[in-house]
Amino acid sequence: MSIDSREAAASLNDIADVERRTRRAFFYFGSSTIFVVWGVLVACGYAIAEWYPRSAQISWLTVSLVGCAATVAIIALRAPARGFGTRDWRLVWAAVVLIAYGTGWAYVLGPIIPRPMIYAFEPSLMMLGIVLAGLWLGRFFLILGLVGAALIALGMLQSGSWLTLWMAVVQSGTLIVGGLWLRKIGVAR
Amino acid sequence: MSGSNDVIHQAMRLRIMAALNALAPGAASIEFTRLKSLLGATDGNLGAHLETLEKAGYIAIEKRFTDRKPQTRVRMSPAGRRAFAEHVAYLREIIEGGQT
Numbered sequence: 001m002s003i004d005s006r007e008a009a010a011s012l013n014d015i016a017d018v019e020r021r022t023r024r025a026f027f028y029f030g031s032s033t034i035f036v037v038w039g040v041l042v043a044c045g046y047a048i049a050e051w052y053p054r055s056a057q058i059s060w061l062t063v064s065l066v067g068c069a070a071t072v073a074i075i076a077l078r079a080p081a082r083g084f085g086t087r088d089w090r091l092v093w094a095a096v097v098l099i100a101y102g103t104g105w106a107y108v109l110g111p112i113i114p115r116p117m118i119y120a121f122e123p124s125l126m127m128l129g130i131v132l133a134g135l136w137l138g139r140f141f142l143i144l145g146l147v148g149a150a151l152i153a154l155g156m157l158q159s160g161s162w163l164t165l166w167m168a169v170v171q172s173g174t175l176i177v178g179g180l181w182l183r184k185i186g187v188a189r
Numbered sequence: 190m191s192g193s194n195d196v197i198h199q200a201m202r203l204r205i206m207a208a209l210n211a212l213a214p215g216a217a218s219i220e221f222t223r224l225k226s227l228l229g230a231t232d233g234n235l236g237a238h239l240e241t242l243e244k245a246g247y248i249a250i251e252k253r254f255t256d257r258k259p260q261t262r263v264r265m266s267p268a269g270r271r272a273f274a275e276h277v278a279y280l281r282e283i284i285e286g287g288q289t
Contacts, residue, residue, distance in 0.1 A: 003193055008283040011198070015207040015277065022211035022219075022227060 024138060029186025031137075034071050035179030038126075039172040041067050046168035057107060060122075064103045068096050091133060098129045116163055120156040123171040124149055130178075140181070148174035194276040196245045201238045204228050206273045209248065209265035218251065218264035239263060247272055 003011075045063040049056035075092055102125035110118050127149040134141030148170060155166035197206055208227055212219065219227075225235050242248045247269030251262045265273070 003198070003280070003283055005284050008280040011203060012277070012280050012284070014200070014204060018204045018207035018228070019211040022208045025223070025227060026212075 025186050027137065027186070028140075028182045030075070032179045032182035032186055033074050035175050035182060037070050037074070038067050039175030039179060041070075042123075042175060043168060043172035046164060046172070050164055050168075057110065060106065061103060064099055068099060071095065091136070095129055095133070098125060102126070116156045119163055119167050120152050123152050123167055126171065127152060127174070140178075140185070144174065144178045144181075193279060194272055196241060196247070197272060197276045199238070201228070201230060201234060202242055205235070205238060205242060205263075206247065206265070206269065209263065210270065210273050212265070218262040221261035221263060224263060242269070245269075245272075 041063045045060050048059040052059070071092060075089075102122045106118060106122050109121070127145045130141050130145030130148065132145075134143075134145060151170040151174070152167065155163065155170060159166035197203055205224070205228065208224060209219065221235070221239075224230075225232065228235065230238075239248065239250060243250050247266055249264045249266055251264065253260055253262070
């Protein structure tokens with residue numbers, strides 16, 4: 001078979017495209033577990049804050065630390081089989097920095113600023129992280145983050161006495177539904 | 190320069206090999222239906238091309254039951270990985286050398 005340079009270039013482009021889509025599908029599946037874990041942890045955080053308000057600060061700090069540790073552990077477990085790249089670790093560390101930043105400010109500002117604002121601050125920061133990740137990882141993350149952020153803003157302005165429940169449902173719900181969707185469209189090993 | 194690999198170069202088989210090559214060597218396989226959706230192929234088309242690649246020794250097909258449902262998983266063999274790398278190198282050489 002004779003292949004000219006134009007056909008060779010088209011074949012290489014096709015290969016690059018399929019490899020990129022395959023890696024993205026694996027990344028989606030791997031990310032799904034992280035999303036669901038965070039969704040469950042956040043729901044626990046809201047439940048503890050609601051039933052034991054005095055323990056709210058320490059419980060949120062615990063949720064953040066456990067979430068970060070679980071994220072790193074899940075990726076480390078998947079890394080040997082997948083050939084985890086530098087870019088993936090950068091994304092993880094970026095998420096950890098963002099969460100640490102939000103937790104730190106929420107801890108400092110918690111006693112000072114109005115309750116609806118502090119309840120909206122950390123979830124909106126998480127949605128910002130998802131939107132920023134979407135710039136590299138695809139439009140699904142962009143849409144998920146934007147929808148979550150819009151619902152958080154709506155809850156801050158409209159939910160009144162239902163604020164805590166609203167934020168719990170929106171934040172953990174967005175993460176869990178997003179995680180399950182990623183599992184559906186991703187590829188398992 | 191090595192020659193063209195006619196088994197791999199067919200468009201759908203090239204895409205199958207590219208998808209399998211994106212998995213880590215020795216560790217990973219992919220489920221038939223997921224591969225089908227990744228490549229936009231039909232059952233019959235994908236099945237026929239997988240059979241050709243398996244006969245050439247480039248892939249291994251494993252059939253098993255998971256939760257009482259039949260599942261077909263596809264994995265690239267070391268020979269397949271080598272053949273694919275050689276074919277990609279050949280395509281690059283054509284572009285660099287302007288050879289047909």
